[in-house]
Amino acid sequence: MNHDVPALLVKVGPSPQNHGCLGALRSLGRAGVPVYAMVEDRFTPCAVSRHLADRFVVPTTGLEEPRTLVSALLRLGRTIGRRTVAVPTDDESAVLLAEHAEALAEWFVLPPVPSALPRALASKEGLRRVCTEHHVPTPRAHAPADRTQLLAYARDLGYPLVLKNLEAYTRVRSPVVTHTTVVHNEDELLALIGPRETPSVLMQEYIPPADAEDWITHLYCGARGAPRAVFTGYKVRSWPVRSGATTRAWARPNPGLARLAAELCRRIGYSGVADLDWRFDRRDGLYKLVDFNPRIGAQFRLFESGQGVDVVRAMYLDLTGQQIPRAEQTYGRMFVVGQLDLLSATIDAWQERRVPPAVLPRRGTERAWLSWDDPWPAVAESVRFGGTVGRRLTKPLRPHG
Known part of the structure; x- marks a missing residue:
């Protein structure tokens, strides 16, 4: 990989414990790409990673006017000093980058996505309309x-x-x-x-869990929606239980679902990284699209090709004019968000009145936080997670007024 072009992880709003952001940082950093990140403070998990070229403390709230956020990004571009691949790590940043691509083009390399499309896809009502128009099943x-x-x-x-x-x-x-x-x-x-x-x-x-399976597809699509990397996986657990972000998942083959996701992106002309959540409804045998996130997914590091290419590396290679190596998806990989997966498994078992399943990941599992070549983010996350738990446990004891 030619890694001369830097990358910036873009975020809007407070989310210091975003392990998808850390995954992107590690993926590109290990390939030799200079990676910069917008962070809330100097001690977020991303801010202490050894793979980070530099951090920019930009504690955005999501309440800012778009022109304010665009001005902030342009300042960061000038600070980096050369054109940079912008990686959206949340829906808000994906919308911002797409809708202001022309103004940002001086300093940032962006996929040629139609400017209004990420907002439509991130909107739950907008996605429902897209599914209806293109005959994609949805609840x-x-x-x-x-x-x-x-x-x-x-x-x-x-x-x-x-x-x-x-x-x-x-x-x-x-x-x-x-x-x-x-x-x-x-x-x-x-x-x-x-x-x-x-x-x-x-x-x-609501599709009852007894009648459903949760699947995910992660893609990178080039110009005019051409799928360049498509991955499929099975969602085992989430936090909050059965309704939140993935805490444990397997990379599993599902050619039919891969075709369905790729064809939708081709029809709507979507370009960039995407994370799609599907629910297989056993009552009618249909895969139903429930979310289309026009940015990296928190669990995207579950997915790699035999050449070690994930969706973030695929985007970087494509936007910098390099060839994306062709190789099949590597199946059998597992992704785990340690402490949250333990909570999810325990509470789910308690609700179902059964013994909790084994939660220890097997060798070779991709962990959200812990990495032996980059240990400090896991330490920073442990401190923040402990603080969050402590505040919630002591909240009933605090005086009100």
Whole structure:
């Protein structure tokens, strides 16, 4: 790999414990690419990685005007001093880079994605419309315009149902839920919505776990949606349990799903890295698309080709004019987010009244945080995770007022 062109990990909003960002840093850094990162402070896991060329402390909130964020990126580009591959690590940064690609082109190398497409795909309602237009199965869903529609749609979908924040920036500006949330009755629904007259949520059909399998596809697509690297895997556990981010997954072959994901990207002309979540519904035998994240996925390091190429390396090679080596996906790899996977397995077993499964990863497993050639991020994460647990445990003891 020619690694003369640097890379910048771009983020919008607070997410210091983003292991996808760390995975991208390690993947490119180990290949010799000078990698820079936007971080919240000097002690985030990414900020202490040995593979980092330099860190920029830019504690964004997601409430800034786009022109402010673009100006900040241009300043970083001038500081780096040469054109740089920009790697979006969250939906908000993917939207920002796409919608302001022309202004950023002086300093950043970006995939030629249609400017409005990442926002449409990151929007839960926008994705539903894309799926409908291109005949891709997706769970039944509604986006209520007011409380009257909210209750009417809930009756149409039936309980339990799934709630998601509607738009890319909603989760950092005015989130209705902190993550994908299952609602079991009207009282729970109204408690979550609160006094909002215009709730910014998507209400989605609930597919019972007994009737479902969770699958993921990670892709890199070149110009006009040409798939250049496509990977498939099976999601074992998540945190929060059965509704959140992946904590354990396997790289498994699924040629039909790979074709479905690649064909969708080709039809809509999507260019860049993408992380797609699918739910296989045994009731009708269909793979249903539930999320399209137009950026790197937190668990993307699960996936590699026989040549050691993941989606981030594929993007870097393509955008710097280099050939992406052709090789089949390596199957049998496992990805684990240690402490969260332990919590997920324990709580899931308790809810199902069964003995918790073995959670120790086998040799060769890709770990989200721990790496023997780069140990300090795991230490930094342990400190932050311990602080988070401590604050939650002591919250009931703190005085209110």
